[in-house]
Amino acid sequence: MWLREGLLELASALYPGLRSVVVREWSDAVRLRGPEPVGERSLVLVAVGGGDRPVFLAMDEVVDAFAADGWTVSRWEDGSGEERVAAGREDFEVRVHAGRGPGLVTFTGWTPVVFTGRSLRQPRFTLSTVGGGVLCADCHGWGACLDCEGTGRSRRAGGWGRCWCIAGNAGPGSCVECGGKGCVTAEGTSQRDERHGVSDVDGSGGADAFHRPPIEEGHGSHLDAFLDVAHRSCACGEFRCLWRNALVEAGDHLVSRFFGTCQGCAARRAYAFALPFQRLPGPPDPPGPPEPPPCPHCAGVPVPLVGGLHLPGSAMMRALEAGSVAACDSGCQVSPDDPNWRCPSCGHAWRDADARRRDRILRAILADVPTS
Numbered sequence: 001m002w003l004r005e006g007l008l009e010l011a012s013a014l015y016p017g018l019r020s021v022v023v024r025e026w027s028d029a030v031r032l033r034g035p036e037p038v039g040e041r042s043l044v045l046v047a048v049g050g051g052d053r054p055v056f057l058a059m060d061e062v063v064d065a066f067a068a069d070g071w072t073v074s075r076w077e078d079g080s081g082e083e084r085v086a087a088g089r090e091d092f093e094v095r096v097h098a099g100r101g102p103g104l105v106t107f108t109g110w111t112p113v114v115f116t117g118r119s120l121r122q123p124r125f126t127l128s129t130v131g132g133g134v135l136c137a138d139c140h141g142w143g144a145c146l147d148c149e150g151t152g153r154s155r156r157a158g159g160w161g162r163c164w165c166i167a168g169n170a171g172p173g174s175c176v177e178c179g180g181k182g183c184v185t186a187e188g189t190s191q192r193d194e195r196h197g198v199s200d201v202d203g204s205g206g207a208d209a210f211h212r213p214p215i216e217e218g219h220g221s222h223l224d225a226f227l228d229v230a231h232r233s234c235a236c237g238e239f240r241c242l243w244r245n246a247l248v249e250a251g252d253h254l255v256s257r258f259f260g261t262c263q264g265c266a267a268r269r270a271y272a273f274a275l276p277f278q279r280l281p282g283p284p285d286p287p288g289p290p291e292p293p294p295c296p297h298c299a300g301v302p303v304p305l306v307g308g309l310h311l312p313g314s315a316m317m318r319a320l321e322a323g324s325v326a327a328c329d330s331g332c333q334v335s336p337d338d339p340n341w342r343c344p345s346c347g348h349a350w351r352d353a354d355a356r357r358r359d360r361i362l363r364a365i366l367a368d369v370p371t372s
Contacts, residue, residue, distance in 0.1 A: 003044060003094075003109045003110075003111060004022060007109050008046055011046055011107060012048075014061050014105075015048045015049070018048050018049055019048065020046065022045070023045040023047050023106075023226065024045045024230050025042070025043070025045075026043055026240075027042050028040065028041045028127045030115075030141070032140070032142075033147075037116070038115055038117060038118065039120070040114055041112065041113045041114070041129075043108065043128050044108075044109050046106070046107040047104050047227075048104065048105050048107075048223075049104040059075065059085060062085055066087040070089055073087045074086050074087075082099060082100055082244060083098045084096065084098070090112070092109070093109065094108065094109040095107075095108045095131075096108075097243075097245075099246050099247065103222065104226055104247075110129060123142045123182065124142065124143040124181070124182030124183070125183050127141070128263060130182075130183040130263055131242060132185060132242075132261065133184050133185040133261075133266065134183065134263055134264065134265070135183055135184075136178035136182055136184055137184075138178065139175035141183065142175070143174065143182035144173055144175055144180070145165035145174060145176065146175075147165065148173060150174075151173055152172030152173040186266040212270075212272075213272050216273050217274055219256070220275065222245070222247045222254075225256040225258070225271075226245065228273075229258045229271050234265060234267055236262065236267065238263060238264025240262070240263040240264060241262055241263055243260040244258070245257065247275075249277075252277055253274045255273070256273040259271075289360050289364035290357050292304075292341070292358075292361055293341065293354070293357070295343035297346050298345050298346045301345075302341040302343045302344070303342060303344060304340060304341060304361060304365070305340050305349065306320075306326070306327060306328065306362070307327060307328030315369045316366065318370070324369070325365060338351065341358070
């Protein structure tokens with residue numbers, strides 16, 4: 001599968017000298033109303049790190065590598081020191097996760113669903129692609145009412161008529177159980193289980209056990225521990241889990257931690273392993289912003305042009321007053337073809353195709369603006 005080879009090549013190029021491995025390959029079956037699958041999606045999990053050189057994060061490089069290859073990329077942080085990247089091209093998707101501290105970077109990639117019979121649209125989710133929840137048991141990830149297949153009309157004894165789903169809050173043709181989302185959040189699953197008297201399948205004993213599982217022995221590196229964890233199953237029998245990871249010092253040893261939510265039953269799963277001690281290096285200094293493009297007329301140093309949604313905010317207003325940025329002539333009405341740089345020396349304004357460079361420089365300018 002070219003996706004597997006591409007992710008291995010990307011991981012090796014981004015983190016040269018570190019170990020990159022295929023952790024697991026599997027497939028998700030897709031169903032409609034009956035038990036027989038109507039299609040299948042292939043997935044692969046690649047991880048990089050481990051050994052005596054714990055990986056530090058280079059998510060800017062990850063984003064740039066996907067963008068340069070024509071992928072649409074988004075990036076976010078969850079407030080706990082972890083970073084995530086989602087990349088998509090056509091119906092292929094990759095989810096990248098970087099653990100806290102010098103942990104692992106994982107790449108989970110999946111193909112579009114290949115159907116065996118009828119030609120169908122792609123479902124919203126399959127079992128492995130739901131983040132923070134589980135697949136809806138009623139619509140199997142389609143987000144549509146399966147009685148009418150999303151049309152709002154179903155066959156009855158007297159012919160065709162309106163489907164019962166029209167009474168749902170999500171509107172005609174949408175799954176009533178999940179509101180057309182195709183998935184149910186972990187909190188929603190817990191509430192549903194409580195209503196139906198279902199106990200904690202994983203037996204984790206609550207949030208405290210989720211964060212502090214018993215520490216196991218037997219692995220020499222963070223990556224080796226992950227290779228073990230990724231092949232363990234939940235008490236419900238499901239192995240699929242969007243794992244998060246962290247590597248920390250704890251006295252005379254390191255602790256390799258993994259935690260996530262089971263994608264079969266939404267039980268919280270966690271493991272911890274004691275590793276041989278090694279002093280973890282501190283994080284490298286963050287890279288500085290790139291140099292702005294020289295003015296094509298006078299080779300002067302330009303400033304970013306801002307407008308539209310970029311204008312609000314006290315830091316932006318102080319940067320405008322200091323001349324570190326300049327306002328677009330069009331004000332709030334900014335189009336994709338408007339200039340994004342202006343030279344203070346000669347007044348020339350132009351558009352540079354590298355929008356990411358301009359955004360990085362703008363973030364660095366705003367970060368350096370005095371708060372008062």
